[in-house]
Amino acid sequence: MDTVEVVVAVIGRAHGVRGELTLTVRTDEPDRRLRKGVRLRASDPDRSFVVESARWVSGRLVVTLGGVADRNAAEALRGTVLFADVPRDERPEDSEEFYDRQLIGMAVELADQRRVGVVSDVLHLPAQDVLSVRTDAGERLVPFVRELVPHVDAEAGVVRLADVPGLVDDRAIDDGSNTGSKQ
Numbered sequence: 001m002d003t004v005e006v007v008v009a010v011i012g013r014a015h016g017v018r019g020e021l022t023l024t025v026r027t028d029e030p031d032r033r034l035r036k037g038v039r040l041r042a043s044d045p046d047r048s049f050v051v052e053s054a055r056w057v058s059g060r061l062v063v064t065l066g067g068v069a070d071r072n073a074a075e076a077l078r079g080t081v082l083f084a085d086v087p088r089d090e091r092p093e094d095s096e097e098f099y100d101r102q103l104i105g106m107a108v109e110l111a112d113q114r115r116v117g118v119v120s121d122v123l124h125l126p127a128q129d130v131l132s133v134r135t136d137a138g139e140r141l142v143p144f145v146r147e148l149v150p151h152v153d154a155e156a157g158v159v160r161l162a163d164v165p166g167l168v169d170d171r172a173i174d175d176g177s178n179t180g181s182k183q
Contacts (some may be wrong), residue, residue, distance in 0.1 A: 003085040004101055007042065008033040010081050014074035015062045021074050023061045023082070029092070030061055033084050040065075043081040089155070102154050108133050108142075111163040119159060131159065133168055140168040 008030075012022035027033045032053050034040075041048045044163050049065035056062070092099060101124040108117040108131075117135035122144070129144040142148055148167065151160035160165055 003023075004088050004109075005041075005083050006033075006086055006101075008082050010063070010111045013078060014071045015048045015057070015114045016053070017060075019068040019070050019074045020062050020063075020064050021068065021077065023063055023178065024063055024105045027084075028097075032093075034061060034063060038084065038164075040082040040084055044085045046098075047080075049082075052150075098152060098154060103131065103159065104150075106154075106159045108168070109158055109160045109170075111160065113160070116161075116168050135168055137169070142167060 002053065006027065008027045009023040009025050012024055014020065015022050023034065025034070034051060036051055038051045049067060052064040052066050054061060054063045057112055068077065070128075075155060080126055088101075090099075091102075092112050102120050103122050105116055106119045108119060109115050117133040117140070118132040120139065121132040123130040123141070129147065131144050133140045133141045133142055142161065148162050148164060149159060150162050152158075
């Protein structure tokens with residue numbers, strides 16, 4: 001099976017004396033990626049763990065990892081990045097959502113299906129997600145909202161933008177609304 005490596009969490013401080021750890025979650029699907037029985041790899045490639053238990057405590061995920069028996073062992077792992085291998089073709093449960101890895105590299109088209117660029121990155125900003133689109137004129141940022149990106153075809157590898165002048169093109173468009181007159 002073809003897989004991709006994704007960051008799912010960073011180990012925080014120890015929780016209690018029996019080796020439990022707090023995690024800073026780095027995945028949108030913690031109940032899927034950090035549940036009992038899942039194998040995780042550490043940033044040290046020779047180290048891996050199996051999640052033995054996971055529970056939420058005051059908004060923080062607390063886990064027990066196989067081989068971490070006490071507080072000292074837990075504290076020694078603080079700051080360790082945890083990775084999971086997920087199937088490359090795996091899709092989010094919601095058909096209206098996409099993983100960054102699905103979007104990056106997709107062709108970007110205008111409403112008339114004219115290709116204008118490629119998605120080079122997905123930025124997760126406080127207000128909304130934004131697609132960074134590499135065009136012939138340079139990088140353009142497009143808010144990833146339905147009004148501006150009404151169509152994403154993951155199978156075809158295409159993101160289609162709404163017909164919004166100037167969205168990825170700096171050229172001024174005279175739509176006839178300019179009421180100034182020349183004398």
